[in-house]
Amino acid sequence: MLIKETKNDLLNTVMITSSVNGEGKTLTAVNLAVTLSREIDHSTLLIDADFRNPMVHEYLGIEYEKGLSDYLGRDIDISDVLIKTGIGNMVFIPAGGMVKNPVELLSSKKMETLIKDLKQWYGDGYIIIDTPPVLSCTEAFAMGSFVDGVIFVVKEGRARTKTIEDALNMMEGFNILGVVFNDVSISNLDGDYSYNYYRYKKKEKE
Ligand SMILES: Nc1ncnc2c1ncn2[C@@H]1O[C@H](COP(=O)(O)OP(=O)(O)O)[C@@H](O)[C@H]1O
Ligand SMILES: [Mg+2]
Numbered sequence: 001m002l003i004k005e006t007k008n009d010l011l012n013t014v015m016i017t018s019s020v021n022g023e024g025k026t027l028t029a030v031n032l033a034v035t036l037s038r039e040i041d042h043s044t045l046l047i048d049a050d051f052r053n054p055m056v057h058e059y060l061g062i063e064y065e066k067g068l069s070d071y072l073g074r075d076i077d078i079s080d081v082l083i084k085t086g087i088g089n090m091v092f093i094p095a096g097g098m099v100k101n102p103v104e105l106l107s108s109k110k111m112e113t114l115i116k117d118l119k120q121w122y123g124d125g126y127i128i129i130d131t132p133p134v135l136s137c138t139e140a141f142a143m144g145s146f147v148d149g150v151i152f153v154v155k156e157g158r159a160r161t162k163t164i165e166d167a168l169n170m171m172e173g174f175n176i177l178g179v180v181f182n183d184v185s186i187s188n189l190d191g192d193y194s195y196n197y198y199r200y201k202k203k204e205k206e
Contacts, residue, residue, distance in 0.1 A: 011148035013119050013127040014177065015049075017140040019167030020133050023155040024182040026055045029130035032151075036126050037088030043125035045118060046085075047093045049143065050132045051102035054095030060085060067096025071114070072105040078114070089125070102132075107142030115146040134167040141170060149177035156184045 016029040029046065037044035048056035051069050064083060071081050071093075083092045099105060118127055129147065131140040144150060150171060154164055168176070 013148045015129045015147040018153040030059045033128045037090035043089040045127045047129045048095040064094040067094035069096035106139045144174040149175040155182045
């Protein structure tokens with residue numbers, strides 16, 4: 001469904017976020033990128049834009065020297081931070097060294113231009129961006145206008161419904177492509193969260 005909808009509209013740059021941490025954003029971003037690149041054979045770029053808690057390299061088992069924060073904060077070439085993963089056609093940009101100004105870097109003109117350029121280079125493929133949670137930091141909010149769409153992850157039992165609604169309200173105006181209801185026990189499939197998200201979407205249309 002994601003592929004059909006996004007390909008028709010050329011929406012190939014997708015950010016993964018959630019209301020709070022530990023909801024499974026990174027796992028979802030990695031799984032999505034691996035699936036797109038290996039099983040569906042699209043060229044895929046996975047970017048770790050969570051400078052506060054970079055974890056994508058851990059999930060992929062990749063060590064690196066430089067990454068996105070170094071590219072944004074210094075004068076280095078983008079080719080210096082692109083890593084071939086060996087998983088299908090998947091390339092990875094790690095987060096890079098720790099920085100004091102993650103919001104400034106990720107909301108910068110340089111970041112916006114990079115996303116625009118990458119979108120052209122990956123015109124036939126996908127760019128998946130892992131980000132920090134919406135409510136504790138403003139990076140995801142700042143990057144929302146650079147990307148084509150947002151996938152919002154909700155882990156069962158992690159955040160209160162009100163917290164999720166607050167985060168979704170903050171992302172209003174961005175193109176929310178879908179909500180991943182993560183780590184759900186079968187018995188709760190018709191539970192509170194799905195009901196409330198349905199209500200949120202309904203409210204949006206009214
Ligand atoms: N569906 C799932 N099943 C089992 N463990 C999960 C699932 N989703 C996430 N986790 C675990 O929860 C923790 C947080 O996931 P992570 O993707 O790093 O969250 P986030 O990036 O939102 O902080 C990790 O230890 C991860 O392995
Ligand atoms: Mg994470």
